[in-house]
Amino acid sequence: MARKRDYKAEYKRRIERGLKGGLSRSQARGHPSILEVGVSGSSTPEHKEQLGEALKELRRGSTQKAAARSAGVSVERFRKFIYSNKLAERDGQYWTMTDERPRRVPIIHRGETKSVTVPSFAEAKKSGEYFEAVGQFLRTNFITHLEPFDGDGLTNVQGKFFQFETDPNALYWHDAQDNPDFHEIYQIVN
Numbered sequence: 001m002a003r004k005r006d007y008k009a010e011y012k013r014r015i016e017r018g019l020k021g022g023l024s025r026s027q028a029r030g031h032p033s034i035l036e037v038g039v040s041g042s043s044t045p046e047h048k049e050q051l052g053e054a055l056k057e058l059r060r061g062s063t064q065k066a067a068a069r070s071a072g073v074s075v076e077r078f079r080k081f082i083y084s085n086k087l088a089e090r091d092g093q094y095w096t097m098t099d100e101r102p103r104r105v106p107i108i109h110r111g112e113t114k115s116v117t118v119p120s121f122a123e124a125k126k127s128g129e130y131f132e133a134v135g136q137f138l139r140t141n142f143i144t145h146l147e148p149f150d151g152d153g154l155t156n157v158q159g160k161f162f163q164f165e166t167d168p169n170a171l172y173w174h175d176a177q178d179n180p181d182f183h184e185i186y187q188i189v190n
Helices: 007-020 025-029 045-059 064-071 075-084 121-140 168-176
Strands: 088-091 094-097 103-109 112-118 153-155 161-163
Touching: 007 025, 045 064, 045 075, 045 094, 064 075, 103 121, 103 153, 103 161, 103 168, 112 121, 112 153, 121 153, 121 168
Parallel strands: none
Antiparallel strands: 088 094, 103 112, 153 161
């Protein structure tokens, strides 16, 4: 005859063992609060990729639940990922993105493509806008596309300033070379 399990006693022992080990009650239960670290360890690499996809969906305006579902990850895991990495904040019913992780972006500096690690999303966005303006200039030959970037540039995480290349001849020369595209260099650095 099979022995009958006492689930209530097992659960009680699990909680006591966790509390003795320095865990909070919610961590010992296996359901830590959003700001607490889970006991089971970190996410697997495939989950990190899925969480990144969910974050992209949230940035596009999806709800948290829809973003998590589209990436194939649980809402609870996604919410914990957002709060633990300080990637977004709730502002009423909307999410405000606060993702300030450093990013590696390309820049055309003195006729060469350089890879620069910038400290925030705003700096990375400026790099993307610059590359878009360069593309517009090369397609239309209107120098007015480059005027907003004249004298401007990016500051890397060490504080070194890299000025945007706005000389038309240097940009034509750069375009004739075999250089990597923006998306080949852009990367979030952890």
